[in-house]
Amino acid sequence: MGENIPLRKRENYHWFVVGTVCIGAFMAALDASIINVAMPTMSQGFSVGMDKVEWVSIAYLLTLTSLLTLLGSLSDRLGRKFFYTIGFGIFGLGSGLCGIAGAIPILIAARVLQAIGAAMLQANSVAIITSAVPPTSRGKAIGIQGSAQAIGLSIGPTVGGLMIANFSWRFIFYVNIPVAIAGTVIAAFILPRDKPNPHSSRFDYWGAIFLTPALILLVLIFKDGYKVGWLSPMILLEFLATAMFLVLFVIREKKCQSPMISLSLFKIKAFTSGNISGLLSYSLMFGIIFLMPFYLDWILKLPPFYVGLILTVVSVSMFIMSPISGAIADRIGTRILTSAGMIVASMGAGVLIFLGRRTSVFIDLAGLIMVGVGMGLFTPPNNSSVMGSAPPEHVGVAGGILNMSRSLGMSMGVAIAGTLYNSDFHSFHLIKHTLVRARILAFHLGFEGMAAMGIIAALICIFVYSRTKPNKLSPDQYVSFH
Template sequence: MARAAGLRQLWHSLPLERFSTRENYIWLVVATVCIGAFMAALDASIVNVALPDLSTYFHSSASLVSWVLIAYLLTLATLLTLFGRLADILGRRPLYTFGFLVFIVGSAACGAAVNLPMLIISRIFQAAGAAMLQANSVAIITAAVPASVRGRAIGFQGSAQAIGLSLGPAIGGALIGLFGWRAIFYVNVPVGLIGTLMAAMILPKDKLQGHHATFDWWGTLLMTPFLVLLMMALTEGQSWGWTSPAVIGMFVAAALFLTGFIVRELSFRAPLVDMRLFKIAIFSLGNFTGLLSYLAMFGVLFLMPFYFERVLNYHSAVTGLILTAVPLGMTVAAPKSGALADRYGPRLLTTGGMALTGLATLMLAWTISLHAQVILIVMELVMVGVGLGMFTPPNNSSVMGSLPSSRLGVGGGILNMARSLGMALGTAVSGTVLAILLTAHGGIEQPGGPKAPWIPSTRVALLVLVGLSALAAVLSIFRVAGNSRPASGQSQESMPLEW
């Protein structure tokens, strides 16, 4: 009892004054959040390069082993909004800190897995910790950082997330080559311990409002199967057949669960997802264009490795290094874009960013060939990253800035859920178009087939991504400039979206 009381006293004494009283305290908060954003995003993509090794080690088919990745993405998409709402109720700081601990345990269990089912279950547990981190990262920054520099701060967070997503294959390939596949999971343990300590000692206390203590369990029970069924249909549609009874049944069931979820949310006084948030034009538009931006990025990141390895015969480690051109472009552009958005508003940057991504993808489509100049392709991938770096921070800042403070957690969860769905859609759409056109041109997806059919197939798939990027750019033109979040002197209770 005495020890428990001592731990509670220690927790309530945090954050440490040696950090919270510093002039640069808000940037310590941003740095702490960036660690979690990087780790959670890294493990969404680091497994890709390990799938062949896992298939050999566990003597399993590629489709079965792919659930090591699918289970992670499904769990993320399912839990992001749930944990965003819980953060509004319980506090962002404790949930974020606990998320690090869950992520560490899940990572260690993945590394110690003795069979494939244990690995998949451990990945679900790991993704639950990642969801606690991702659902809270933007909300913590929005609550802690002044509006005058919020765009820049979210730009750093967006860079950390994008770098984690895109560096996963390169880091995974290096670790597997040096230490084996278990290393890609064990590496999270020491980094996660550092993140846990930083979160406990640095993140600010939450200002909770007791009248938000009601939690929408029925909303959760309806939303979870909707997202799971939707993601399963999208990820398995290509292999099972889009017109198969199983896939059609999953889409129909997902639609029914979605209908039930919407009816529940509109009638419940404290919903998991406040549907009135979507009446805010900036919030709705920003989430949809954000989904399109990640669809375009993951479409490119899905297609180009096949081109490099099936057509140019590059090793997966080399492919991973080439793909770092995308996060390099994002790293350069995101902080500067956030700072410019603080001064000039989000419209020009979001529109120009997606237009640049579309142009760069169009150039990629016409550059690829049986003997392409790799330097030119690298430059175009950098442009893709720069465009996304220009778009993401202003978009996220405007979305979060449009919300009242008590809805930041659920708003951040929806924003991250849109990103996860964009990632899944990018893979599903690009993979489906590529597979259909390869068959039409007499090619095969497996190694050793003819190379020529890959060129027109990949080109058309890239052109689809160009069209979606252009749609995001056009929609961004209608974005309202600046933030709609109330100034610090305005009472939050006067906001129409408050309970």
């Protein structure tokens, strides 16, 4: 397996490359789903409220969102193997620092470092497979990578529950270290050596400088606006700063020869509506996944292992429904499936509004399964429609925008869900309710907010979405949004 042997001379060698990429895909997906189970335990361990511990998730997602496009461009110029291998190491280092963190600010900072490593992995996984795997096998290779991600997402909550029940929450980070070490070594020996291309199209650094603070401020607005008031000086200042950065970004993109985002794409109705509804859908799902562990722990007093098992049904339901939805979408188009998906997901969030102290756990499961089924119905046809609506020369950029909107939606979902809960909990508790009753009512309002996002997304799908079937995508186009 000497890495100096040209890849084209190695029989089936590309499958070793796919396997190496799958290690990173599995590890990142596992970490993304394992963290939510530990949130209540970390909150108790650090003696902080939900409003502080939610930054463990938000900081990670915002860092990932901000760096994906930048690291993808740098990898094109400096070499994908280098960044992918280093990404394993940084992710492992960040995981170790998360595990030994003695205070919540240190944990949040370590999560930022962990997200930098995850961004290096995610920004390069598809590109490595695309360049290493022959076109005839590329779809299969991407399917294998997707399966690795699905397995990581599916088992993450259960593994997290087992770790917390038998050891401590710190082991949900320690478990990444041996995988990261193995991934670093395997990537160094297995991945094909690619030549740096310093003459690759220049990255729009000014665009990134203007867009990144705008995204961060946008999340802060949704996080703090409900709590301090939408017309408070702080929120108005954040609105003003966000608008300023967005205006500077638009001016820059119009003048730049190689823009970070092609603004002409947003003139395409299917592209714009698909990205907005996609953002809202992931806000709904991640907001619910963030709130549910606290409800199951604080209200139902379930042990972490059972919390993990219950959360698993979301990703499993989505995993089962996604290929079915994708196959049907090829025949009937996207509008019906995306609309139905968001309606089902909203109904699932609506079921959770009726949860109480003595509610059967089967009602919890029913609501979460509906959310997973709805997301499974919605996501494949929505992704296909967005990517199929983009001109061939802009497919790569379109995939980056789709990933960015999805990650931003995750961040916003956690921020909004946490804000709705915290603001209303304090109001209910101070005015007239016991601790448990105040928490239940606050959870209800959090779930109502997530249901409202799904309803808005459903309305977009019904009244704005393109009526046409999505264009057929080639394997090269298809991989851009996975």
